[in-house]
Structures are given as structure tokens and as C-alpha cells.
Amino acid sequence: MPDPASAPALKTFFAGKFKIGMAADFGTANEAGAKAVLLKHANSLTAESVMKASPIGVSAGVYNFAPADDLIAFAQANGIEVRGHALVWHQTSPSWLFDGDRTDMTAYKALVRARLETYITDVVTHFKGKVYCWDVVNEATRDDASGTYRDSEWYRLFGSDFIDYAFHAARAADPAVQLFINDYSTEDAGKRGRLMTIVQGMIDRGVPVDGVGHQMHISISYPSAAQVEAALADVEAKGLINHITEMDVSLYNDPGSCFGTPSTCLAALAPGTGAYNTALQAQALKYRELFAVFAAHASVKSVTTWGITDKSTWLNTYPVTRANWPLLFDTSANPKSALWAIVDPAFVP
Structure with missing residues (x-):
């Protein structure tokens, strides 16, 4: 492996x-190793959790901005821009948004809509000029073909209108910030x-x-470059920008059932074994081919990995607890073969 210090800043x-x-x-x-990686390689930072609605929205009109403010101050002090993530996500919508008497559904829906719009207005206004874009609505698409929209509380109350309410409120609060709809499995044609509908x-x-x-959020064997190309092209055809927002490449080729039935997930890999080394090689090649796809599309304006180093990745505990190594930098904050594969076409993983 080349000298870590010689790695070019991404x-x-x-x-x-x-x-x-x-x-x-x-x-x-702020961890020493992760901080060094972030400051050298990144010019964009996404708050992993502290800008979501549950941490910020304590109750109606009561907000805890301090953790997000600390992160943004850190980013600004180091010349790093911030992606806002995420205003509306069914998994982090505080229960108080939905409190109320449902006897009169017209009045109840008006109340919830007002709360949503007030929350978005207040949050986007607070961070105005400090973030360059927002993931306004996250994961609104249904996974299976039985419908178009996720069957969330938002959709059950308002149909697709909740998306409109959220985007219009965000735009009114900050006319300059870019607004995104964000989702996973966009490489799956169905x-x-x-989502395109x-x-x-x-x-x-x-x-x-x-x-x-x-x-x-992908694996060493899926998706193909062609599938990612198709996803980017479909967005381009709508005249919109592409962002890669939460990229990681799992070393496990888990079956789809793993996410609902953890017992079907693959057994943990052991570092230093042949299977582990083979998986790292495949990971490097996957990162290489997909970054080449991103670089070939002018519509791609931001590429974010979901984490900094393998020391802190959500995949160490999801869908099951086992070590995973899905990022470009190892647990010691050194560049992996995946990083070298991206920046050096002659590098052989």
C-alpha cells in the first residue's frame, strides 16, 4: 500500500x-484521526443525526439547536460547507407534530400542517446562509410496487401534499438554498x-x-455501474441536480431478507482472512467504477460518504451487530485500497 501521507486530497x-x-x-x-481525514479530504459535511427533526424539535416552538450549531461552527471554522439533513423523515418526526384531537379531521390536519410548516420555517431560517442545500423530504418512496408513496403518517394524513408543504415552506424561508428529495435504492429500476413519478x-x-x-448504501457486488448511470440519467432528464448523499460499500453481499430477518445475514468476516481480503479488493473496484461514473456526469455536484472512517459506521450495528468496513479510510484513519483505486487508475487492489 502506498504511503498514507502521499494520498491526494479528494x-x-x-x-x-x-x-x-x-x-x-x-x-x-473532532476525534483526532477522523478530524484529520475530514479536514484534508472533505469540503462538505452532513450532520449524521443532529439536524434531523427529533433532536431539534423538542416541542412546538421549542428547539435544541446547540449540537447542530456546534457542528456548523466547526465546519465554518475549517472552510467546510454543510448539507442540511433532513427536514421531513418518517423515522425522526417528533410525536408532538401529530398530537391533537382527530374528531374533526379538517381542523386536525390544518393543525398538523401548520406545525410542519412552522417547524420547517423556523429551522431553515435558523440555518439560513449556513447550509448550501437541504434534504427536505427523506425516503418518501414505497419500496414495493403496491404503491408509489411510502405509507407514512405524513402520507396517510396528506397524500402527496405533505411534500409540497415542506418544499414550499423551505423555499420561502431561504430562497437561495438548494432543495433535495432524498432516497435509497435509486439504482433499482422499479x-x-x-421516485421519478x-x-x-x-x-x-x-x-x-x-x-x-x-x-x-450499497455492497461490493451491487449495483453495477450501468445501474447507477441509469439513475443519474433519469434525474438529468428532469433537469435536476444529482447528489450522492450517504455512500458506503458494505463488505457483505447480504440477501435482501437480511434487513427484515437478521438471522439470514451473512456471518461476520475476520480481518486478515482470505474472504476479508477478497472483499476489500472487490470494494476497491466498486468504489473505483462508481466514482468514475460520478465524475463522468456534470449533474453530480456532491458525493458524500456516510461516515469518515470505518471506526464509526452505522453498519457496525445495522442490520446486525458485526464489524463492517464500508468507507474509504480504515479504523486507524489510514486510506484503504478503495481510496487508492479511486485516485490512481494504475493501482491494483
Whole structure:
């Protein structure tokens, strides 16, 4: 492996193509190894959790901005831009948003809508000028073909209108910030088709959407470069921007059932074994081919990995507890073969 110190800064390597982002909260971003990686390689930072609605929205009109403010101050002090993530996500919508008497559904829906719009207005206003974009609505697309929209509380109450309410409120609060709809499995043609139906509806209704975020939580064998190309092209055809928002490449080729039935997940890999080394090689090749795809598309303006180093990754505990190594830097904050594969076409993993 080449000398770690000789690795080019990714933000410089891809300058003129797209921003290089990493996701973290303040504690992780300030760890010595992770901080050095972040400051050298990234010019974009996504708050992993502290800018979501549950941490910020304590109750109606009561907000805990301090953790997010600390992270943004850190980013600003180091010349790093911030992606806002995420205003509306069914998994982090505080229960108080839905409190109330449902006897009169017209009045109840008006109350919840007002709470949503007030929350978004207050949060986007608070961070105005401090973030360059927002993931306004996260994971609104249904996974299976039985419908277009996720069957969330938001959708059950308002249908697709909740998306319109959220985007219009965000745009009114900050006319300059870019607004994204974000989702996973956009490389799957079926799910992407449903997402594109949602996006086209937004465009037709005059909803102020600037781009689509592709989470890109993937594995060493899936998706193919062609599948990612198709996802980017479909967004380009709508005249929108592409962001890669949460990329990591799991070393495990788990079956789809793993996420609902953990017992079907693959057994943990052991570092130093042949299977582990083979998986790392495949990971490097996957990162190489997909970063080449991103670089070939002018519509891709930001590429973010969901974490900084393998020491702190959500995949160490999800979908099961086992070590995973899905990022570009190892647990000691050294560049992995995946990093070298991206920046050096002659490098052999």
C-alpha cells in the first residue's frame, strides 16, 4: 500500500467536478484521526443525526439547536460547507407534530400542517446562509410496487401534499438554498420509477425541487455501474441536480431478507482472512467504477460518504451487530485500497 501521507486530497482531486462530503456529528468529527481525514479530504459535511427533526424539535416552538450549531461552527471554522439533513423523515418526526384531537379531521390536519410548516420555517431560517442545500423530504418512496408513496403518517394524513408543504415552506424561508428529495435504492429500476413519478408530480405542480439525493448504501457486488448511470440519467432528464448523499460499500453481499430477518445475514468476516481480503479488493473496484461514473456526469455536484472512517459506521450495528468496513479510510484513519483505486487508475487492489 502506498504511503498514507502521499494520498491526494479528494476535494482537490475532484475539484471542478463535485464536492466531497462526509457525514458525522460533532464528537466524531473532532476525534483526532477522523478530524484529520475530514479536514484534508472533505469540503462538505452532513450532520449524521443532529439536524434531523427529533433532536431539534423538542416541542412546538421549542428547539435544541446547540449540537447542530456546534457542528456548523466547526465546519465554518475549517472552510467546510454543510448539507442540511433532513427536514421531513418518517423515522425522526417528533410525536408532538401529530398530537391533537382527530374528531374533526379538517381542523386536525390544518393543525398538523401548520406545525410542519412552522417547524420547517423556523429551522431553515435558523440555518439560513449556513447550509448550501437541504434534504427536505427523506425516503418518501414505497419500496414495493403496491404503491408509489411510502405509507407514512405524513402520507396517510396528506397524500402527496405533505411534500409540497415542506418544499414550499423551505423555499420561502431561504430562497437561495438548494432543495433535495432524498432516497435509497435509486439504482433499482422499479423503486426509481416510483421516485421519478413523485419528482415529475412535484415539477408539474410547481414544487421548488432542485435535485435528487441518491443515498447509495450499497455492497461490493451491487449495483453495477450501468445501474447507477441509469439513475443519474433519469434525474438529468428532469433537469435536476444529482447528489450522492450517504455512500458506503458494505463488505457483505447480504440477501435482501437480511434487513427484515437478521438471522439470514451473512456471518461476520475476520480481518486478515482470505474472504476479508477478497472483499476489500472487490470494494476497491466498486468504489473505483462508481466514482468514475460520478465524475463522468456534470449533474453530480456532491458525493458524500456516510461516515469518515470505518471506526464509526452505522453498519457496525445495522442490520446486525458485526464489524463492517464500508468507507474509504480504515479504523486507524489510514486510506484503504478503495481510496487508492479511486485516485490512481494504475493501482491494483
